[in-house]
Amino acid sequence: MKNIKSVLLLQDGTAICGQGFGAKASSQGELVFNTSMTGYQEALTDPSYGGQILLMSNPLIGNYGINKKDFESNKVQVAGFAVRNLSPDYSHREADCSVNEFLADYGVPGITGIDTRFLVRKIRNAGVMPALLATYEGDLDISKLNVDFNYSDHDFVQEVTTKKPQKFGNGKIRVVLVDYGVKRGILNELVARGIETVVVPSFSSADEIRSHEPDGILLSNGPGDPSILTQAHKTIPALSNHGYPMFGICLGHQLLAHAFGGKTFKMKFGHHGSNHPVIHMETKKVSITTQNHGFAVDAKSISQDFDITHLNLNDNTVEGMKHKSKSIFSVQYHPEANPGPHDSKHLFDEFVKLMGGKGR
């Protein structure tokens, strides 16, 4: 790793040189920043980061290595990884390998030793932008590199969703989990509550989903622009007409909004971190939440059938909604955490309650 160099080239022409790590490769993606101070392993493996180069604001990354437990999917999902200071060594009793080795194994390039705060501020002011991350040895003519990437052109969900239905857990209640890029944490929360969970591909039709005879349906998180997932916009209303209790998380929440005639918009730089305060409108109770999204639901566009239940205290964006008469609710944030605070795990209990009680 010593002699590998790396360059991060932004669409606006900014080029930052640093030390390379991970795979010797070149990769493009949307450059986004995350402000979590722990949980880089969970972030790296979060399918919602598909198509994105992840920039960590916390300068010290890799201190506790990579372990066998904290995977949110079975591979590195980010397109590239940009940090201030990748720890040259790591120490933790559970650690299995270093971040460097981990990224190399999955063919993902990284850059370290760069002024990440400068980049965070740049994105904050200019918004997220496409970028290219390349690691190399010897010389590289940076002027010949070209950023040629448009995040909204891609259907990342297709790339990350399960190809065929899979069953997890046992119990009296059965949930169909529509996988738009589900984090393992969500699945674990259901299974831990004694729920038989059938993970189905994002492209499953309403009939296919119904064929599993679910007691409820969970619409998962996932990468990309919710407005282009037109099939889901149709499948969801069809399912809701059958009266299934439904719970949407993150992308699932945005898709619910679309399904009921609402709209989403691309945020300037999104919410990516573990410290987002969300207020519950009814109880005025504040939760600190994990968030990871670049699009948000337009409050004014939300169907009259829904109440807005949660707002983000920082920017007042919609964080949760609930159907006025049906057993449907959704949140923009991640109640499963991983990484981040566990303040909102009770939402899974509420979902279980909607389905008529205890799983086991």
Place this chain on the structure above:
Amino acid sequence: MTRDTGHKTQNRKVSKVLVIGSGPIVIGQSAEFDYSGTQACKALREDGIEVILVNSNPATIQTDSDIADKIYLEPLNSEILEKIIKKENPEGILATVGGQTGLNLAMELHRNGVLEKYKVNFLGTDAHSIDLAESREQFNGLMKKLQVPMLQGKIVKDFETAKKFANEIGYPVIIRPSFTLGGTGGGTANNESQLKEILDLGFRLSATNEVLLEKSGIGWGEFEYEVIRDGDGNSVIICTMENFDPMGIHTGESIVAAPIQTLSDRENQMLRNAALRIVNAVGVKGSCNVQFSLNQETGEYVVIEINPRLSRSSALASKATGYPIARVAAKIALGKKLHEIKNPITGTSAAFEPALDYVVLKIPRWPFDKFSRSNRKLGTMMKSTGEAMAIGRTFEEALMKAIRSLDIKIPKAIRPAMHLNPATDQRIYAIFEAFRRCMSVDELYKETKISKWFLGRIHRLVSLEREIQSSSGDGVQLSKHILLEAKRNGFSDVAIADLFGNGITESQIRSLRREYSILPTYKVVDSCAGEFEALTPYYYSTYEYENEAITIQLHRSKAKNQSHLDEKAKSVIVIGSGPIRIGQGIEFDYCCTHAAFALRDLGFRSIIVNNNPETVSTDFDSSDRLYFEPLTFEDVMNIIENEQPYGVILQLGGQTSINLAKKLSENGVRILGTQFDGIDLAEDRERFRELCNKLGIPQPPNGTATKEHEAFGIAEKIGYPIVVRPSYVIAGRGMAIVRDRNELTAFITEAVDVSEKKPVLIDKYLDNAIETEVDAVSDGGTLFIGAIMEHIEPAGIHSGDANIVLPSIRLSDKEKQTITEYSEKIAKSLGNIGLINIQYAVREGTVYMLEANPRASRTVPFVSKAIGIPMVKLATAVMLGEKLDDILPNLQMPSPSYFAVKSVVFPFLKLAGTDIGLGPEMRSTGETMGIGDSFEIAYYKALLAAGSFVDPKKKSVLLSVRDEDKENAVQLSKLLSELGFKIYATKGTAEKIKSSIIVPKIGEGNTKQSDILELIKSGKIGLVINTPRKGGSSHTDGFKIRRAAIEKGTTCITNISTAFELAKALKKLSKHDLEVSTISEWNSHSK
């Protein structure tokens, strides 16, 4: 869970609140409570609350007239507080901003029914919750209910139970007294005899006479979570912290990193969940610190303790994150919810968790340079007096900056084995040295149990040292690559020059950096890792790409809504005083903060540079800009180059800032106020002696020696006793009174050693002279003397340790006139602009000049408060060219109709093996102030506030004085007998004073009569008066007597004058009741 306050008072609408401060600075309770207290008072007043503040510490911003509505500089005890409550009738009390002192006092008022009687409600965290958190028994019970694991422990009230339990769980065991401060009285016992020794002290110090005996988790990692919770149960974690030093060392004694560095998110959330569950169950309404220990080899964790109040950790967390914890806690106390409170930094709500994009390191500052005989081993009891904090983008950078911020000489030749385990204050340097000697990370881990990741960082620094060293050679220039790498890892130019060798100097490295364009950049501490636009003007340096601290003028013109100042106003940098240490305490921070405030009023932009996380000066809104940086020439000069200020103020930060004067002026920096030559003229004894001669001002006969034999020559010429001291030192370090040739032989080696190339100063010691000092401001023409103060003890006791009164009580008008004349002459000759402190000794009508310090002294806050005139504000104005006559025409020295006394507190209890006798070397940590109509009452109040009180239930005194004090002892014992004291005395003293009970010497007691130590330990004695002979050997009986008194908590007076004045005060007090008045009530009696 809802809780009531424990006593039934009808809910009163809160419009007036009593805030209890933390009193004098002591080990374990430092400036952090001035910081949090000040912030809390401001937050309360913002919401229209009338704030009644009680604090006995004059050197606090909190006790300034514009921080609270009414300020009582009164002793902190429940009788006095009851008087204040009765007089003021507040509806609420804020118990959580005055440290353990404030908390314990509020609990005492609750328990003895005072709060109920006057219908005063707890605001914020209430008595019930405090009890749950502080009482070991209740807390243990609660943890069991919550299923939060704890170390196996038991509350014990007697030794037998303790012994049995210790055998059950096995040694080592940890002893933690309930309701004490900074782990006082606690420790780790490896066997039964150690257990007994620690318990003897522990039982006595615990407010409830109970201690917790706990299985030792030595070697586990220690982690802290700083939580804020509102009345609705909304909770957020403000900051997580990881102790570099594992369990077994008090967190106040440990190097601490923020945020946590070595835990995975899963572990972090496990501890976060536990912290929130605990804080919720306890019912905290405000701030709370939760400490955990986690076994890094197995992953199991336990909760150690919680502090349901603002603390040293909360101050650190505030400075580390930028989140104003005390402010938010105060708003919560008034019933506000987190989301209703605004985060002044980002403009969003206070309900969020700060994200850091840097590493913060706190490192303690120990007083062992002053207490060289004391045991330097670190444990569960605090011994450090202060701390420095540093911020970097890497751990390595932060660590190097933190060490540099301590302002100490790094020990070079150190034997690692002596300091690793058990750890001493020098462990961090020993780790560096161990790596230099090729020990491995694994070996050091085995030895210290410090996380391998932390050790790896130091290993990396040592590798870099080698890289710099090995890149050197004949005619080789330091490469850009290596220099940049070194700077990014926090190496100072001085350190790089030393390592590279080849005769390269600091300034050459500085030029080379410029040549290579390796310049520091400044980043903002904004609580959100850059996610939101923040206008916090709070910066730290690092070597990165983008510099966010563009010069203040540009910055301001970009910021729209901050135009209370003229866009083009010039900026002035105020250099702070760094970590709190003996001799350089909170007083200087007070001065720097005042200067920042004054600069704003004068239309200048104020920039503070400091590195002490405990203080008000490093609150981000104290100045227009804050640089949290080490105070070395390099770091300060970098900031000056970045800011291009109009000038720099050096005279307020104590010796640390004054020491920069030479190099900064050589580098063309405009120093505001007295110039370097004036400073040098005052500090260089030869030059100063010539000046005094020229001005016709007498000095005690003196001389300067650069070699040993010269010292003996001078001593013989002027005659013993003499005072010897090195030049340019803080608070009389290495200073002593020497009475004969032998003592001089013994001492001179040490004194010369202390100051290296600097000469040793020798003065004739004036026996029994009255020492006086002056704090004044001069504008180059006019001198305004704030006060002529008088020491209660005779000359020879360091002015920082003396009890001091103003106005003077023994000086004649003529003597005062002479002092005024001399002061004017000296100030003018030094070209003094700004503050000056001048010390004199007066004997038989002659006024002798002792020393002049052309800078702020530690009595400036005391004087300012006593006379009601802000001395620093005047000084700041004149430093910027204003004339005293224009500011306050015809300003004369005030002659108050009341008396103000400054007393002091010492760290003797914490520092085992230390003699408590006083001399010319300063040893006190903090000060108190007492005001009264008469000197006696003021003196009594000051002593009372300092904890030197005589238990009225124990009217017995033990007298044991040296020969020269025996005449006075006769008078003293007469006075004490009249007051009804039973008098015990040692043989020599008893013969002189007669009519007393003779106490056998140590070891000479018998069945009928216990010896002197046993007598003290029995607790029958209310006051010990023991004046030590010179020499200070720890084998003398006197030493043992004094230590016994300290450890028994019996007031021990070591100076006959102090004792005399106390007896007189007691006499006066027998006829008067103590009354309470606000400082402004007193000040209005002036002039």
